[in-house]
């Protein structure tokens with residue numbers, strides 16, 4: 001379990017439209033409510049359907065006012081896409097923990113070779129000395145036969161770092177997911193949670 | 208009972224609790240979900256109007272009939288509705304009448320970031336501004352009661368973070384003891400007919416009513432002082448209140464929930480208790496100017512930016528006078544390619560913009576999904592100002608640049624056309640301006656999440672209703688040359704454009720193809736295509752149409768494009784543009 005200095009948890013979730021970032025942040029907010037915290041969340045969507053960047057802020061703690069996390073005050077960054085994880089570094093503090101999938105979704109400019117895609121993102125993040133944990137959410141979800149559940153794998157990994165019991169998560173998943181998706185998402189959650197986020201061999205402890 | 212609600216969901220709940228009889232509006236981010244939730248939750252009528260002026264006038268009629276009414280729109284929607292609003296303040300209301308303006312500081316999804324608190328002081332319509340979802344619920348309920356009590360429409364102002372932000376709300380039942388008007392028609396021309404003789408009287412009366420609200424503002428619970436350390440006093444409202452609470456936990460705060468009219472005595476009292484006094488507000492110095500008018504020394508926009516949205520970091524640094532935005536983290540950003548949103552796979556707008564980009568014409572654009580064609584690879588939109596503007600801009604250009612005839616077109620979506628494009632076409636026909644207008648008919652208001660409109664054939668609840676007949680409508684407006692083309696047939700589009708754009712008369716091409724995301728229309732779905740690497744020369748033309756289903760897998764040089772057969776809708780555009788017959792239906 002990790003605690004933050006202020007007792008407030010600031011979580012930034014980023015990805016590309018269609019990856020389920022917003023659903024993930026909804027789950028997280030409901031978990032916080034179920035665990036008795038005050039919670040605020042906000043996101044930028046509207047372009048989500050169209051492949052743009054999507055970012056969700058979730059903040060929970062004893063008493064939360066602002067739904068926005070100021071630059072430099074993110075405790076956990078959860079990235080569903082490599083370039084979007086890298087793009088978010090300016091929001092982090094030196095103590096931020098990063099959980100990221102290795103999924104790469106190339107923007108048009110990269111497709112036609114006008115702007116190189118940062119395939120070296122993990123190295124660039126490591127070089128800056130961050131606590132980086134790689135979770136192959138997409139790959140694990142594909143193995144489960146439900147690629148869309150990658151978001152819940154990542155939430156599972158995040159859950160293992162938060163002071164809320166895994167069972168709270170599971171009951172929130174049962175309550176908030178459509179019936180036929182509950183069991184696969186519970187499995188996805190277990191995979192993320194169990195992977196401990198550290199077992200992929202990519203962890204860097206350079207700090 | 209506690210649940211997590213967005214501000215928009217909370218406003219919908221508040222309106223239902225207040226017994227609203229009718230709610231209307233035009234979809235616009237970040238306001239859209241208010242009406243959607245009223246429609247979903249309630250037994251009341253929620254109506255998508257063709258535009259905001261119609262929505263406000265409709266709701267105004269409901270209020271005159273003694274029922275409670277709500278009109279919801281985004282900030283720029285209030286510009287469209289401004290005409291009736293100014294005069295509705297004169298007439299006042301019978302049933303409570305609440306107009307929601309959802310402003311968008313930082314332009315998450317808008318063409319400007321106007322601060323509609325200015326509309327409150329300008330129209331003399333009182334305005335409430337909630338700071339979170341709980342207040343969104345409470346203030347909405349309250350606004351209906353106050354509207355009736357003071358015989359005035361009331362604004363409820365949100366910003367994107369309030370509308371779309373979510374927080375915990377106690378939705379327990381509300382016991383209202385206000386006296387409600389008895390529904391029915393009341394003939395009272397002195398109040399409701401604003402000929403000059405009556406309006407002069409009502410204007411004077413309006414100022415009395417506003418003055419009564421100002422007295423109320425001094426002691427109402429919507430405004431409150433939170434005294435802490437008196438060295439620093441902050442006056443704030445709405446979303447900014449949250450940033451102040453996080454950034455400056457020791458400061459004393461005057462939180463204003465009623466942001467027009469503003470309380471003079473309360474502000475004086477607060478200022479008198481505090482040392483340094485600062486107004487923290489997003490966008491315009493609405494509160495700051497009022498404080499100055501009272502003769503009180505105050506800081507505000509000298510510290511806080513007049514553009515964009517705030518957060519607690521910006522507020523803290525502005526007030527402590529420390530460093531710039533990035534000082535906090537000390538991390539510069541990494542260079543990462545931009546990721547502009549693009550049209551969906553199989554989008555019916557892609558073909559027309561591909562043709563336009565090849566023709567090198569000037570394209571006067573408008574507001575909607577198709578505005579995405581401004582980004583590469585299509586890069587085929589050259590103006591975007593406000594709903595309905597494109598048609599008139601093209602007509603204006605044609606009028607003064609006859610030598611450019613054949614080089615200018617306007618594009619406008621079906622929903623936008625029915626919102627405010629019809630007048631432009633009428634004008635073109637009436638004044639014989641030989642411009643060519645493309646109506647991109649995808650049967651929906653796609654940008655805001657696929658709301659129905661009079662061209663879709665379905666109402667808000669999804670029930671079948673009358674559907675506009677475009678040919679008849681356009682010919683009625685005076686357009687003789689109307690053509691309807693298939694959005695997925697590049698050759699047909701090209702021929703129609705070639706012929707109409709040089710025509711010496713006003714013309715309209717309706718480019719028809721249902722939005723790919725619709726469930727109630729026949730969308731074009733065919734077997735997917737594939738690229739045969741042996742025939743592909745890697746010329747990259749298919750990538751230039753910007754279909755997300757086509758990619759160079761790893762963007763490595765020499766890697767040929769591939770089609771994601773799970774995404775491809777079989778629209779055939781890439782097949783039509785490939786000159787090497789490398790693209791075929793997947794076998």
Ligand code: SF4
Pocket residue numbers: 738742743744745746747748749750768784785786787788789790
């Ligand atoms: S347009 Fe045809 S030849 Fe050119 S890259 Fe695409 S598939 Fe290959």
Ligand code: SF4
Pocket residue numbers: 552553735736754755756757770774775776777778779780781782
């Ligand atoms: S046919 Fe080509 S352009 Fe159309 S959806 Fe499929 S890949 Fe995209």
